[in-house]
Amino acid sequence: MLYPLVRRALFQLEPEVAHELAIALLGWVDPLLPRSAPHGAAGLSQDVFGVHFPNPVGLAAGFDKNARLPHVWSRFGFGFAELGTITARAQPGNPKPRIFRLAAQQALINRLGFNNQGAVSVAERLSAALATRPAIPIGINLGKSKVTPIEEANRDYCDSYRRLAPLADYVTINVSSPNTPGLRSLQNTAALADIIDALRAVELDAAAPPLLVKVAPDLADDDLRDIAALAVERGIDGLIATNTTLERTGLPPGARHRDEAGGLSGAPLRDRSTEVIRTLFAHCGGRIPIVGVGGIFSGADAFDKILAGAQLVQMYTGFIYGGPASPGRVVDELARQLEAAGFAHLRDAVGQRAG
Numbered sequence: 001m002l003y004p005l006v007r008r009a010l011f012q013l014e015p016e017v018a019h020e021l022a023i024a025l026l027g028w029v030d031p032l033l034p035r036s037a038p039h040g041a042a043g044l045s046q047d048v049f050g051v052h053f054p055n056p057v058g059l060a061a062g063f064d065k066n067a068r069l070p071h072v073w074s075r076f077g078f079g080f081a082e083l084g085t086i087t088a089r090a091q092p093g094n095p096k097p098r099i100f101r102l103a104a105q106q107a108l109i110n111r112l113g114f115n116n117q118g119a120v121s122v123a124e125r126l127s128a129a130l131a132t133r134p135a136i137p138i139g140i141n142l143g144k145s146k147v148t149p150i151e152e153a154n155r156d157y158c159d160s161y162r163r164l165a166p167l168a169d170y171v172t173i174n175v176s177s178p179n180t181p182g183l184r185s186l187q188n189t190a191a192l193a194d195i196i197d198a199l200r201a202v203e204l205d206a207a208a209p210p211l212l213v214k215v216a217p218d219l220a221d222d223d224l225r226d227i228a229a230l231a232v233e234r235g236i237d238g239l240i241a242t243n244t245t246l247e248r249t250g251l252p253p254g255a256r257h258r259d260e261a262g263g264l265s266g267a268p269l270r271d272r273s274t275e276v277i278r279t280l281f282a283h284c285g286g287r288i289p290i291v292g293v294g295g296i297f298s299g300a301d302a303f304d305k306i307l308a309g310a311q312l313v314q315m316y317t318g319f320i321y322g323g324p325a326s327p328g329r330v331v332d333e334l335a336r337q338l339e340a341a342g343f344a345h346l347r348d349a350v351g352q353r354a355g
């Protein structure tokens with residue numbers, strides 16, 4: 001109830017300052033609070049790629065880039081959290097300012113460029129923090145360091161993977177950020193197959209975690225079809241659809257910050273990401289779990305993505321605009337939507353409107 005006031009105060013600050021402040025405050029408060037049980041709801045818990053999810057609404061990558069708060073996210077009602085993007089080398093990202101609020105459109109544009117502390121220091125801190133397992137699954141999202149030439153991407157992903165995979169319930173290969181030059185070219189199937197094979201060849205002490213690939217919303221249907229075919233052929237554990245878009249068609253011509261370079265997220269991305277989910281689901285024949293992300297602000301938004309073929313969903317921009325109560329609210333609304341539509345369990349609804 002208080003969030004509209006808190007948001008007004010936070011929105012007076014430059015977006016990245018507000019974000020850092022929120023992360024710092026959460027870091028201080030977290031150790032003082034008792035560990036909470038995950039937010040569940042009847043018909044929403046499920047096992048996906050061998051991992052148990054208490055509910056299907058996760059925190060999307062990019063919010064906790066340095067994996068500072070693995071225990072915090074379940075408190076907001078999230079059923080899982082994807083940390084990162086983390087790259088092999090620490091890197092500062094692009095010059096500031098690099099996050100822009102488009103409040104009238106319930107959207108953000110960012111060109112952060114994978115600012116993060118690098119796999120070595122993140123792994124060190126995270127392995128200490130994970131001595132106590134969080135209440136929810138933790139995914140780790142890996143990207144390529146900017147200084148590494150695109151031809152050597154495999155090595156870079158493998159370096160991060162070796163250190164971070166043992167800490168993760170699943171690992172995401174991020175080849176879809178628009179803010180690292182050339183990165184999205186790794187979505188072509190030959191390059192992607194190379195990365196997958198290289199990661200699978202890395203020897204870990206424990207069993208390898210499920211491997212997911214996160215795709216861009218700006219791919220043509222043919223490219224999506226090729227990625228789906230590769231995912232089936234290589235036995236990829238899941239696809240995440242989608243990252244932010246370079247398109248501005250969802251924004252009115254005069255929208256504030258419309259011409260800033262970077263990836264657009266939030267409400268204007270919603271329909272396109274649902275479309276990508278539908279296309280991937282059709283091409284995978286439902287064989288590969290899909291994590292739907294893009295413009296989720298309500299249970300109805302999440303339900304649309306599930307009907308299109310998503311088994312799990314994530315939110316980022318909706319969490320910024322909706323505040324701390326929004327993930328739990330989305331979970332509860334989703335439970336009501338499923339019930340009203342006559343589905344006893346979430347799994348029964350997956351892909352029912354895939355077309």
Ligand SMILES: Cc1cc2nc3c(=O)[nH]c(=O)nc-3n(C[C@H](O)[C@H](O)[C@H](O)COP(=O)(O)O)c2cc1C
Pocket residue numbers: 060061062063065084085099108110112114141174177214242243244264265266267269293294295296314315316317318
């Ligand atoms: C400020 C910001 C930073 C992001 N950073 C990352 C990132 O590091 N890695 C990643 O895979 N996606 C990143 N994303 C994309 C989100 O994970 C998500 O795919 C996208 O924003 C669409 O979801 P949304 O509309 O709920 O925000 C970022 C998004 C935003 C807004």
